[in-house]
Amino acid sequence: MEETVVTVDRVVKSYLARSKKARKEDKVQVLGSISFELRKGSFTSIIGPSGCGKTTLLKIIDGLVRPDSGRVVFNGKIVDSPPEKMGFVFQQFGLLPWRSVIKNVEFGLELKGVDPDERQPIAQKYLEAVGLKGFEHHYVHEISSGMQQRVGLARALAIDPDVLLMDEPFASIDMQTREILQRQLLQIVKGEIPKTTLFVTHNVDEAIYLSDEILLMGTHPAEVKEKIPINLPPNRADYDVRAHPEYIRLRNRIWKFLEKEIMEKNGFGNYGSR
Amino acid sequence: MGHDDKGIEDQSRTISAPNDQAMLERQTEEKRPAGRRTFPNFISGSLRARLAVFALTFLIFLSLWQLIASLTNNSLILAKPLPVFQALVNLLQDNVPRATEGLQNPTIAIVQTLEIVFLGFGLAAIVGIPIGILEGRWNFAAGIIDPWIDATHSIPIVALIPTLYFAIGGSFFAFVFIAFLLAVFSIIVNTQSGVKYSIGFLSDVGRSFRASELQFISKIVLPASMPDIITGLRVGLGRAILGAVLAQALLSGNGLGGMIVTFQDLYATPYTMATLLLIAVLGILVLQLPKQLEKRIFKGNEIFETL
Amino acid sequence: MRSGITRYITLFGTGVVFITAWWALAESKHNFAQFAGPGQVAVALGSLFTNSAISASLVPALKDTMVSIFFGFFLAVIVGIPIGVLMGRYIVADLVLDPWVNAWYSVPAIAFVPLVMNWTGLNYGGSIVIAFLIAVFSIILNVYSGVKNCSTTLLDTAASYRASEFQLLSKVMLPASLPQIMIGLRLGLSRAIEGVVISEMLYAAVGLGGMIDYSADHLQSATSDALIIILAIISLVLTGCLRILDRKMIGWKELDAR
Numbered sequence: 001m002e003e004t005v006v007t008v009d010r011v012v013k014s015y016l017a018r019s020k021k022a023r024k025e026d027k028v029q030v031l032g033s034i035s036f037e038l039r040k041g042s043f044t045s046i047i048g049p050s051g052c053g054k055t056t057l058l059k060i061i062d063g064l065v066r067p068d069s070g071r072v073v074f075n076g077k078i079v080d081s082p083p084e085k086m087g088f089v090f091q092q093f094g095l096l097p098w099r100s101v102i103k104n105v106e107f108g109l110e111l112k113g114v115d116p117d118e119r120q121p122i123a124q125k126y127l128e129a130v131g132l133k134g135f136e137h138h139y140v141h142e143i144s145s146g147m148q149q150r151v152g153l154a155r156a157l158a159i160d161p162d163v164l165l166m167d168e169p170f171a172s173i174d175m176q177t178r179e180i181l182q183r184q185l186l187q188i189v190k191g192e193i194p195k196t197t198l199f200v201t202h203n204v205d206e207a208i209y210l211s212d213e214i215l216l217m218g219t220h221p222a223e224v225k226e227k228i229p230i231n232l233p234p235n236r237a238d239y240d241v242r243a244h245p246e247y248i249r250l251r252n253r254i255w256k257f258l259e260k261e262i263m264e265k266n267g268f269g270n271y272g273s274r
Numbered sequence: 275m276g277h278d279d280k281g282i283e284d285q286s287r288t289i290s291a292p293n294d295q296a297m298l299e300r301q302t303e304e305k306r307p308a309g310r311r312t313f314p315n316f317i318s319g320s321l322r323a324r325l326a327v328f329a330l331t332f333l334i335f336l337s338l339w340q341l342i343a344s345l346t347n348n349s350l351i352l353a354k355p356l357p358v359f360q361a362l363v364n365l366l367q368d369n370v371p372r373a374t375e376g377l378q379n380p381t382i383a384i385v386q387t388l389e390i391v392f393l394g395f396g397l398a399a400i401v402g403i404p405i406g407i408l409e410g411r412w413n414f415a416a417g418i419i420d421p422w423i424d425a426t427h428s429i430p431i432v433a434l435i436p437t438l439y440f441a442i443g444g445s446f447f448a449f450v451f452i453a454f455l456l457a458v459f460s461i462i463v464n465t466q467s468g469v470k471y472s473i474g475f476l477s478d479v480g481r482s483f484r485a486s487e488l489q490f491i492s493k494i495v496l497p498a499s500m501p502d503i504i505t506g507l508r509v510g511l512g513r514a515i516l517g518a519v520l521a522q523a524l525l526s527g528n529g530l531g532g533m534i535v536t537f538q539d540l541y542a543t544p545y546t547m548a549t550l551l552l553i554a555v556l557g558i559l560v561l562q563l564p565k566q567l568e569k570r571i572f573k574g575n576e577i578f579e580t581l
Numbered sequence: 582m583r584s585g586i587t588r589y590i591t592l593f594g595t596g597v598v599f600i601t602a603w604w605a606l607a608e609s610k611h612n613f614a615q616f617a618g619p620g621q622v623a624v625a626l627g628s629l630f631t632n633s634a635i636s637a638s639l640v641p642a643l644k645d646t647m648v649s650i651f652f653g654f655f656l657a658v659i660v661g662i663p664i665g666v667l668m669g670r671y672i673v674a675d676l677v678l679d680p681w682v683n684a685w686y687s688v689p690a691i692a693f694v695p696l697v698m699n700w701t702g703l704n705y706g707g708s709i710v711i712a713f714l715i716a717v718f719s720i721i722l723n724v725y726s727g728v729k730n731c732s733t734t735l736l737d738t739a740a741s742y743r744a745s746e747f748q749l750l751s752k753v754m755l756p757a758s759l760p761q762i763m764i765g766l767r768l769g770l771s772r773a774i775e776g777v778v779i780s781e782m783l784y785a786a787v788g789l790g791g792m793i794d795y796s797a798d799h800l801q802s803a804t805s806d807a808l809i810i811i812l813a814i815i816s817l818v819l820t821g822c823l824r825i826l827d828r829k830m831i832g833w834k835e836l837d838a839r
Contacts, residue, residue: 064478082482094479098497108483111493159483331680351699421592428820429813430775432782433790436797436805440616441606516689523691523783524794531691538695546695554688561687 005196006038006163011060011070013053030056032221033070038163038196043189045199045207047254048217049262054200055091057222058167061198062088075162084112087156087195089166093148095140101151102127102136108159119158126154129188146177153185157193164195168202182209183237190234204254208247209236216257219265226257353544361544362551373540378528384552387518387529390446394453395514399507402458406465406506407491410473410499416466423459431456432517435524444525449518456517457510464509468502469495504564511560519553617803625803626810638792645705646777646788646812650819653712654773658766661717665724665765666750669758675725682725686718690772694780703786708777715776716769723765727758763827770823774816789815 013031030053038044046054059065061072063082072079074086082088087108095104102123109119127136130150140148149169156164170178186209189195201207207214208230216226232246233239241247336355343354353361364370365380378386409416435452442448472495480490496503522531530553537546600619607618617625630636667674668682693714694707701707731754739753755762781790789812796804 059478062482064481082484084484086482088478088482090479092475094476096476096479096494096497098500107493111483111485111489327676327680331684335681352696417587418591418595422595425592425817427771428817430771430778430816432775433778433793433809433812435782436793437802437809439797440802440805512687512689516691519689520691520779520783534691534695543699550692550695554692557689557692558684558687562683 003040004037005040005075006061006198007073008034008036008038008057008061009071009073010035011057011067011072013056013060013065013067029221031060031067032223034222034224035070036215036224036227038198040162040196041194042212043186043197043199043210044213044215045201045211046215046217047201047204047207047258048222049219049258049265050202051265052217052219052261053222054202054217055167057217058088058165058198058200062086062165064088084159085162087159087161087164089149089152089156089164089169091168091171093140093145093152093172095148095151095155097140100137100139101132101143104140104151105154105158107155112159123154123158126158127151129157129193130154131184144177145173146181149173149181150184153188157188157195162196164189164197166197166199168200170206171201171203178206182206186210186237204251204258205242208232208250208254209241214250214254216254218261228254350541350543353547357544358547358551361542362548365545365548365552371537371540371542371545373542377536378532380533383529383533386446387522387531390449390453390518390522390529391511391514394450394518395457395507395511397450397454398457398461398510398514401454402461402506402510403465403503406462406503407469407495407499409462409466410469411491411495419462423463426459427463431459432520435521439525449521449525449529452521453514453517457514460509460513461503461506464506465499465503468499468506471502472498508561508564512557515553515557515560617806621803622806622810625801626807629804629807629811642787642789642792643811643815645708646781646790647815649705649708649712649777649781649788650774653709653777654716654770656709656713657716657720657769657773660713661720661765661769662724662762664717665721665762666728666754668721669725669728669731670750670754682718682721685714686722690715690776690779691783693776694783698780698784703784705787707784708780708788711780712773712776716773719772720765720769723768724758724762727761727765728754730761731757760831763823763831767820767823767827770820774819778812 011031011034012029014027014029016027034057036044046057048054056065060067061074061079063072063079063086066080074083077083096107099107102120105123105127106119109122114122124136127133130153132147132150132154135143135147140151143151149172152169170181173181189197199207199210211230214228214230215224216228217223218225228250230250232241232244232250339355343349343352346352349357368379368381370377370380405419409419434455438448438452438455442451476494476498477490480494485494518529519531519534522529523535524531526532527536530549533549534546534553537543537549604619607616607621629639664678664682668678669675690711693711697710697714698707701710735753735757736749739749744752777788778790781788782794784791789808793805793808793812796802796808
């Protein structure tokens with residue numbers, strides 16, 4: 001049994017939302033008592049309809065947001081500010097446009113106070129690991145969105161985190177590039193540079209393809225409704241996993257769960273459900 | 275350590291001012307309307323084309339001027355281009371109409387005005403940018419300072435010139451202060467707007483990589499807000515010119531402002547217009563030249579627009 | 582932070598600090614007799630209204646200033662918005678007018694004043710022209726920006742429903758650009774007011790600016806300050822009205838909520 005690296009313990013979060021009609025602020029409960037654990041080396045995905053608080057949860061785990069109650073424990077310590085050994089990959093990339101690619105990857109190291117002579121080769125190594133060798137001195141707007149996110153990934157990996165948090169990282173990228181990026185991600189975090197990964201997405205296929213375990217989140221308030229272990233063979237990059245019968249079964253199960261939530265959220269009621 | 279050099283060295287590239295709809299309340303007096311121009315390339319691309327457009331515009335302007343001046347046929351109201359340029363040349367050679375001999379030399383007047391402008395502007399930048407950053411970064415500070423900014427925004431500051439004269443006199447530094455006052459608010463508001471905007475996007479990035487406050491401001495916020503800060507500086511410089519010249523015209527007979535009044539009183543219209551032309555050109559240079567330069571240095575950066 | 586109440590408290594608090602500082606400054610300048618403290622200004626303010634000799638000249642001055650502001654701004658709006666739309670929509674207009682608009686916009690207000698005043702004489706007509714000149718380019722540029730940034734998706738949608746040019750402008754482009762147009766209007770109003778004040782002060786003949794300059798020349802600093810306060814109040818009210826209008830019209834855009 002691998003060790004537990006991160007424990008999320010009954011995390012609750014509400015936000016004050018201003019409703020224009022009501023003209024006063026109302027508490028909207030975004031997360032209702034979330035609990036789960038991450039085991040070392042595992043790849044866990046959180047799936048749920050858009051806007052159910054997945055991003056908020058991820059930010060709480062990274063210490064970017066404080067929960068109302070409950071706590072996150074990482075490597076034995078309670079998280080109340082971004083821990084040094086957690087890396088975060090943003091949906092909108094969050095790259096600094098005035099810096100070259102290599103300087104973006106160096107960013108975390110630079111902030112830690114690492115010498116320029118030391119950090120350059122480190123950044124170079126991770127840049128190559130994501131397959132961007134040769135693009136060191138390009139600028140962000142000169143490369144495609146798929147490449148930009150790979151820079152974001154390299155940046156997060158460069159600080160050698162124990163845990164990698166990824167917030168719908170491929171959502172802004174076109175489908176075709178996305179599939180290739182998924183494969184590459186697996187090859188990295190399950191291969192050359194093993195990491196414990198927590199991956200947020202609303203894309204079912206992506207989640208099943210990548211994960212060892214999937215947490216299904218509902219909405220209003222968001223809770224972990226189910227934890228589904230993914231028992232597909234490893235090395236998923238090497239075979240046509242999507243044709244695997246288990247894959248199909250999982251997909252149906254997850255989609256059924258989601259469908260209900262999404263239909264309600266979009267005001268469909270019972271319209272068109274199977 | 276050499277971190278900071280390496281970190282900021284690349285900021286000479288690529289940021290275009292975001293069109294900041296979310297900052298409606300904070301839009302400053304003359305925040306450059308940031309538009310995404312979709313010009314066909316041959317127009318916006320070449321320097322030659324731009325110069326040609328500029329030259330053409332100037333020629334049209336001169337012709338219209340000549341035309342209108344001939345039509346009105348009253349050289350006291352509107353002098354023709356040629357006399358005005360002659361007067362301009364005279365002024366630059368310190369060759370003044372006899373009636374004004376004994377007053378300040380034009381070249382000295384110009385220099386003095388420029389001194390006031392740049393000192394006032396310089397102070398406004400030194401004071402205004404930090405305040406703008408403060409306001410953009412900490413809501414608490416913004417809460418205190420903003421009402422003042424709003425208030426001064428709604429009142430024409432130029433109306434305060436007589437009061438200021440009574441308060442601080444008409445010395446050189448009084449003029450500098452007036453120029454400062456007019457410039458500083460534009461700088462503060464634009465800086466604040468840029469800072470707030472970039473913090474909105476990049477604050478999570480900075481925090482997740484555990485940037486210290488100093489690192490956050492210097493490595494993330496400042497480079498990201500550069501376009502807006504520069505806009506504020508441009509506008510501020512223009513306002514400083516206005517302040518300096520206006521104060522001179524109202525309070526003393528010196529400098530460019532004083533020259534306007536002097537020549538006006540003598541109905542020496544070509545000379546008045548020559549002085550006005552100088553001021554106008556100064557204003558245009560200050561506000562437009564950096565914009566053209568900026569277009570060349572900062573090529574559009576789509577990243578900010580997709581965020 | 583409850584922004585509404587806190588703002589007022591801060592404003593009030595800093596206002597108190599300001600007035601105290603002002604009073605202290607005036608007290609310390611006993612030998613510099615011209616500088617008026619809050620008390621004297623209040624008295625002067627009162628006498629402006631009560632003393633019939635003075636108030637006789639106050640009313641026409643107020644009228645001159647208000648008329649100048651209104652007409653100057655109004656003209657700037659009805660000229661500025663169409664030109665801005667034209668420039669934003671038609672590249673030819675943009676190419677032709679852009680250097681002009683930017684150049685005229687960059688000229689410091691004071692450069693316009695002597696010429697215009699020479700032409701119109703020393704009455705409020707000149708102030709109207711100057712207010713117009715200074716405000717209109719600001720409005721044009723902001724309208725231009727709003728129109729140009731109108732999402733092409735919206736335009737394509739209208740086109741796919743076969744909207745005529747006029748329908749496209751009136752039903753899609755103008756409403757979509759409204760936030761930026763409102764910004765332009767607010768800036769234009771500030772500039773118009775400033776233009777009026779500048780021209781009135783420089784020529785000391787009409788309006789509140791003229792009265793301010795006149796009393797300043799005669800070293801009646803308390804009166805001059807009092808007049809400035811009146812001017813400030815008018816200015817605040819006008820810009821406040823525009824701000825309310827702004828808020829009412831832009832419900833659908835997210836305003837920066839603090």
